[in-house]
Amino acid sequence: MRLRTVPLYDCAGKTWRDTPNGPVRTDVQTLTPWLAPVVWNGTYNIGILNKQYNKKTLRIGLTTFAMKKYIVFLKPLIETAEMFFMVGHKVNYYIFTDRINEVPTFSFGDGRQLMIIQLPAYQRWQDVSMRRMETIQDYSRQQFLHEVDYLMCVDVDMKFTDDVGLEIIGDLVGSLHPGYFKSSRDQYPYERRALSQAFIPNDEGDYYYAGGHFGGNVQEVIKLTNHCHHAILADKANNIEARWHDESYINKYFLHHKPTKVLSPEYIWLYYYGDPPIIQRKRFVEVPKSRILLRY
Ligand code: 5GW
Ligand code: MN
Numbered sequence: 001m002r003l004r005t006v007p008l009y010d011c012a013g014k015t016w017r018d019t020p021n022g023p024v025r026t027d028v029q030t031l032t033p034w035l036a037p038v039v040w041n042g043t044y045n046i047g048i049l050n051k052q053y054n055k056k057t058l059r060i061g062l063t064t065f066a067m068k069k070y071i072v073f074l075k076p077l078i079e080t081a082e083m084f085f086m087v088g089h090k091v092n093y094y095i096f097t098d099r100i101n102e103v104p105t106f107s108f109g110d111g112r113q114l115m116i117i118q119l120p121a122y123q124r125w126q127d128v129s130m131r132r133m134e135t136i137q138d139y140s141r142q143q144f145l146h147e148v149d150y151l152m153c154v155d156v157d158m159k160f161t162d163d164v165g166l167e168i169i170g171d172l173v174g175s176l177h178p179g180y181f182k183s184s185r186d187q188y189p190y191e192r193r194a195l196s197q198a199f200i201p202n203d204e205g206d207y208y209y210a211g212g213h214f215g216g217n218v219q220e221v222i223k224l225t226n227h228c229h230h231a232i233l234a235d236k237a238n239n240i241e242a243r244w245h246d247e248s249y250i251n252k253y254f255l256h257h258k259p260t261k262v263l264s265p266e267y268i269w270l271y272y273y274g275d276p277p278i279i280q281r282k283r284f285v286e287v288p289k290s291r292i293l294l295r296y
Contacts (some may be wrong), residue, residue, distance in 0.1 A: 015024040017292035027278060032206065032262055038176070039167050040146040040264045042114075043281040049166040050088070060086050060169075061148035063094040064156045067128050068121055070101045073156040073287060078114065079104050083289070084160035092148055096135060124185070128174045130246045137249035138224035142147035145218045153221065154284070155212035162283040170261030172224070174254050177247075178265035178273045190251055196278050209254050211247030213268040213284065216260070227253050234267075244252055 024030065025042050032038060051290040064079065078093060085091065090111040092250060097103060098121040105112060117139060122128050136153055144151055150169055180188055188208040191198035229251040235241060242248030271280040 010171055020131070024061045025200040026187060028264065030161070031259070034258045036258065036262055036266055037259050038168075039267070041266060044167045046163070046167060053166055053169075053290050059090045059150075060094065060102065061092045061094055061144050061151040063139075063144075063151060063153045065119075065128070065132055065135075066095060066097045066099070066103075066156045067119065067284060068098065070156050071097060071102045073105050073158075073289075074105075076159045076287060077156055078104075079153075080160035082106065082112070084162060087163070087165070089166075092144075093142065094139070096132075104181050126180045126245055130241075132228040133232060133246055133249070134271040140218050140222045140225065145222070149217060150215060150220050152213065152215035153225075154155060155286075157287050157289055158284055160283060160285055161232040161285055162266075162281045164267065164283050165208075168215075168263055168267065170216060170259070170263070172220045172257065173214060173261045174207075174209040174250070174257045175213040175263040175268045176265050177208045177210040178268060178270045178279075181265050185259065188251075189244060191244075193240070195238060196242050196248075197234050197242050198248035199254060200255055205255055206258070207254075207262065208257075209251050210268045211244065211248070211250055212286075213263065214250060217237045224250070224257070226254055227257075267275050 007197070025040050028038070030043050037043065062085065064077060064194050069199075071083075074095065074097075081091075081093070087109070091113075093112075093114040094117060095103060095114060096119050097115050098119055100116050100118050103116055119135065122131055132153070136151075140151065152168065152173070180197060181185050185205050186202060188205055190200040190205055191204075192209070193199060215222070216224070228246060230250065231249045233245070264279075265280050265281055266283050269279060269285045271285065271288070
């Protein structure tokens with residue numbers, strides 16, 4: 001009897017139903033050199049993933065910060081998350097804000113809820129961004145560790161426009177920054193000052209990861225955020241702040257602690273970079289904001 005061979009490289013663009021062994025993407029890198037999957041549309045079967053996990057026991061947390069004027073971004077984020085994020089699964093939204101009275105009311109699917117955590121307002125916007133590391137590691141230890149299995153930590157100035165499901169679950173998850181997934185190493189905007197804790201030399205670095213979407217199991221998120229928090233403090237003591245704030249420290253962390261799963265820029269798209277067909281599904285996209293209005 002002849003073995004049936006599956007023309008793996010002919011099936012890009014088709015669905016899993018057409019090809020039992022699945023379509024593969026040949027136009028993008030789907031595996032890192034350390035054999036972690038890079039999640040692109042067409043590389044996974046959500047039906048298989050949903051069957052594999054036990055929906056009743058899996059709990060997913062989504063953290064975001066809506067400080068000061070950024071509270072206006074909360075409504076579109078949560079409303080679209082109810083439409084697209086982990087639909088059918090248990091989700092806890094953890095909202096850090098200094099404006100608890102301005103948190104809108106939402107209606108949630110079964111097993112989904114929102115928890116508000118009040119924070120003091122920091123003066124400098126760089127601190128608002130960087131303090132996220134300290135806050136996430138703190139509340140992860142105290143609370144999230146006991147309430148959810150996985151945490152995804154996202155910017156608030158975003159909305160979901162397509163499905164985001166179990167394909168993003170992994171022990172340590174980073175996302176490719178939409179501006180640099182086609183760039184070479186020398187173009188990555190890493191921190192290049194050797195004095196900084198976030199320093200990456202020219203001949204090192206795998207990818208440029210986005211600061212606005214990372215996660216993993218809660219223990220790994222604690223390790224990442226704790227590490228970044230202490231690196232930020234060490235730099236502060238030397239009067240240094242890395243080039244892209246928390247994003248620079250995340251990039252340094254991922255250099256030495258490789259993500260077990262890497263999300264393609266489908267999972268943090270910025271239309272500033274256009275609408276290229278290689279990004280087949282823009283799932284989680286930045287909401288345009290007026291820098292002038294918000295920052296100054
Ligand atoms: C305000 C002015 C400048 C920079 C950041 C802020 C700010 C950020 C804020 O006032 N309130 C706030 O909650 N943030 C949080 O930090 C949001 O979760 C926001 O998504 C995240 C990162 O700041 P972004 O989104 O302005 O940064 P980029 O690099 O995505 O533009
Ligand atoms: Mn943002």
